[in-house]
Each structure stands twice: as structure tokens, then as C-alpha cells.
Amino acid sequence: MTFLFALTIALGASNVSLALPNPANGIGDSTVVITDKGAVRGIDTGNALEFKGIPYAAAPVGDLRWALPEERRPWHGTLDATRFGSGCPQVARYNLTEAGYDEDCLFLNVTVPKTAVPQKLAVLVWIYGGAFVGGSSSLYPLDALATKGHVIVVTMNYRLGALGFMAHPAFNRASDGGYGLADQRAALSWVQRNIAAFGGNPHNVTIAGESAGAASVCMQILAPGEAKGLFEKAIIQSAGCVQHLRTLAQSDLIGLKVAAIVGCTDRASSLRCMRGKSVKALVDAAAKVAGSDVMTFAPSVGTKAIPLQGTEAMSSGRFIKVPMINGGDQNELRLYVAYAAMAGKHVTAGNYPAGLRAVYGDNTPLVLDEYPLGHFSSPPSALGSVMSDFRPDNGLNNCLFLQTAKLASRYVTVFEYEFADANAPPVTADPGFEMGAVHSSELPYLFPHFSNTSKIDGPALTPGAQVLSDAMIDYWTAFARTGVPEASGQIAWTPYQTGARILRLDQGSIHYFDAGTAHHCAFWKKLYPGLLAN
Secondary structure, eight states: OOOOOOOOOOOOTTTTTTTTTTTTTTTOOEEEEETEEEEEEEEEEESEEEEEEEESSSSGGGGGSSSSSOOOOOSSSEEEEEEEEOSSBBBBTTBBBBBOOSSOOOOEEEEEEEOEESSEEEEEEEEEOOOTTTTOOGOOOOOOHHHTTTTTEEEEEOOHHHTTTTTOOTTTTTTTTTTHHHHHHHHHHHHHHHHHHHHHEEEEEEEEEHHHHHHHHHHHHHHHHHHSSOOEEEEEESSSSSOOOOOOHHHHHHHHHHHHHHHHHOGHHHHHHHHSHHHHHHHHHHHHHHHHHHHTSSSBSSSSOOOSSSSHHHHTTTTTOOEEEEEEEETHHHHHHHHHHHTTOOOOTHHHHHHHHHGGGGGGHHHHHOOOOGGSHHHHHHHHHHHHOOOOSSSSSHHHHHHHHHTTTTTTTTEEEEOOOOSOOOOOSSSSOOOOOOTTTTHHSSSSSSSSSTTTTOOOHHHHHHHHHHHHHHHHHHHHSSOOOOTTOOOOOOEEEOTTSSSETTTTTEEEOHHHHHHHHHHHHHHOOHOOOO
């Protein structure tokens, strides 16, 4: 289909133009844009134009439940694009994200800066996190990235949990367990067809995400047969692309448990049976099966969606070769120690070894020698720090971030970072121990007032944190525009060569440090050579 190009409005005799959307009428109303399925009307916020709740695929209901996304039919008239569409079905998590059960949820949002530029704008597509079972595009205010960074920002909803990432023997084997990833690709295809109408460049698209959103970026990179040509750059915040994933056969066992809870145990009729169940019954059953395991509904390897394990794909160059920003938070998994404490499961000096044994098994004595309690301010901070350095069953750890950079950098340019602001706004209630820069701490620096709720009521950044925020937005959006992360008045960010020289993002100090040594990666490599040795 022919792209709809952005309106160019000449400013006097200069060559500068406004990268504003293509108006759908003759009176120059830039809040109305024609997409390939019909006109949409957004809202002018003063600094940006926002278009919300644009459907990018048909509602995945009935026979489209556990099927690849299909095109949305065109609509008549002008679609109201001033409000977010429904988030995809999920239970409430950690007293933050809200529960929801509306399957008609495949919507995306576009924020366009009202900025004078001489060419079409680069596009940054943000994929939300939430352990593949939660989250929504409505949680992220996009105007700071768009207006400060002079980029168009797109977010989308995608199917979650049992409806988006559950595998089952009755599903199509080629796409089994990867329907949420297929939704993301459908949204990226929409961007290719339509973003020029909003003033964007479909040939300069960066995909970015945090946590499960970052893992989703990894999965798209690892699927050249499915996602090649949909993006030119990638930003990965807190996900090890080389994390070992369950096989399809292993994930089938999870799907069978969910099916059994809702009463669909007959293999021949199980798909029809599950399609007849209520969304709430399926979502609740999935939550029961998952329990506290945040990796339960991570995508499965061995399908068209993810053909190879990350280590195999990246060590052999069988991935989509695009420049990357990659990294995470210094104290990632202290957040989950905090969640456990809030649930009454406290780490003490007495049970610290048992906490390690639950993760590292027979390697626990060696881990205790490497990480004695006396080196930390408290037992919970100790356990959180150990797991943030490395744990074999979860991609949220710094040695896997560095391993991802090590393998990918043999083929592409990687800019590696670590976010280390211990004074970042809290992401949960005070657990009674030192949190540091935990998982998701960096999000308010990119999305002002981010609170992991639709209220978007997080505190304002302190002056020092705001300086760091400005630098991060500069780095991120310059990378989206040009492939080189640069920030005004800040240190030059050079590509990854070794874990001994990683850019550390901290309040009052952006500098290089030896991340490999800081996180004991040589020690972990000896214990887990299969994940860290290549």
C-alpha cells in the first residue's frame, strides 16, 4: 500500500519544515490523520499531538483467540483517538497494575512532537514490561521522549499470559506460545504502513522496552524470519537476550495445567473448550499456575517466533543485526526481595544460606564464600545483590546483560550501560532495607511521573535526578535518530569492547567503570559456563 506522506509547511524562505501529521481535510487540522484503515482524530497538547487507542489488528476473540493477529477492517467516519484503548486481560500485580478482562485490546498510540525539523522524524516504538502477564501502554507518558528528543513515540498493547504466551499441544505449533510477539510484529507492520502519515520515517524505527518489554525486543531480534525489516535499531533495558528459555514441550506442561483448571482436559476438544471459557477464568487459572514464578509465561524456544536459544543465535550471528543500546539496573532483583518481604517472607542472617540454595543449589557453598554477609548492610540486600549479579533461571541480572553485549558486539555495535542511581524515586513501598537502583528504577527518568499505574502520579525528579534524566533522554533519542547515543555536555558513549568499560548512569556522575569485576562475572562464569562461557 502506498505510504501517506507527512505534510510539509514551508516557513518563510527557509528550508525548515514542520514534521506534522498529514491532515485529512482541507482546513489544515493536524489532529486528524488518515491511516490505511480510516481517519483518526487525536488531541493537541500544546507541545505534541497525541493519538490514542488506534486499533492495529482485529479483536482476538472467538476463533481468533490463540491465533495470529488479523487485519482490522476499515471504519467509516473519523475515529476518536483521544483516549487509550483497553489494556489486555491480566490480574492486578503487586497492588500496582489494574486487573482487566477485555480481549478487544490490540490498540496503539502515537505521540508526535510539534517541532521544526528538516526531515521526517525517527520513530521509537516502546514495548511495555510486566513479566509477560501484565502491563499496558497507558502507563507511560510519552511527551518527554517525543518533545525533548524530537522523535515520534509509539506504544502498543499486546496479548499477555495465558492468551498471549501460553503454549498448548492443541495450538498451531509454528506460533505456539508466541501470540503476544506476533501482536508486536503486527503493530510494527502498522508503523511501516502508516507512520509517514504522522510525519515519521518508516525506515528509521527503533524498538525499545524494559523488563518483559526488553525481552520482547530480544525475541524480535532473535526471529529474523519473522521480524526482519520492521526496525533498524534496538534498545534493551533489563533483559538478558541469552537467557535460557523453556522448550515448547516444557511450556506445553504449563498450558495443560491451565487447561485442567478450567476443565478442558480432553485433547481433541481442548482448543474449542478453552475458547469457550471466560477471560477471567483463564487469567485466574494462569495466575494460579504461575504462583511467584515470574518466568512462567516467558516465550518458548523452538517455534517460528523464536527458532533458537539466545546464546546459540547470538554466538553464530543468526539474529537481526541492528545497533543496540543494552543494559540494566545495578540492583535489579532487590525489588523482588522487597516484594517477598511485603508478603511476609523476610530474609534474615539465619535463612540467607537457604535463600541462596533455592537459586543456586549445590553451588551454594561457593556462593557463600564469594558473597559473605559481612560485605553487605543487611541480609535482604545481600540476597538481592547476589541475584542481581547473576542467577541462572532469570534474565534480570548484570552478568547476562554483559554476556548479551559480548556476543552481539561480534556482529553489531552495542552501547552498554548500567543505571546506578540509588536515590531514584521508589518503585514500591519501603521494604525496610536498602533498595538501591532496583528493577525499573530508570523508568521515571524516561517517562516523567511514571508510577506503574494508570494514574501516572509518581513524584517529580529532584534537580540532580532531572539532570540525569535529560542526559538519558538525549542518549536514547539521539541513538534512535542517528544510531549514536550522544548527550549535550556529557561524556561520549563509546561502543562495547569489554565488560571492564561500561557507561554507568548515576546522579551527578556519568562515567565508565568495570562492570564485569563489580558483578563477579568471572566467578559466575566458572560455575555456569553453559550460559556465560562463549
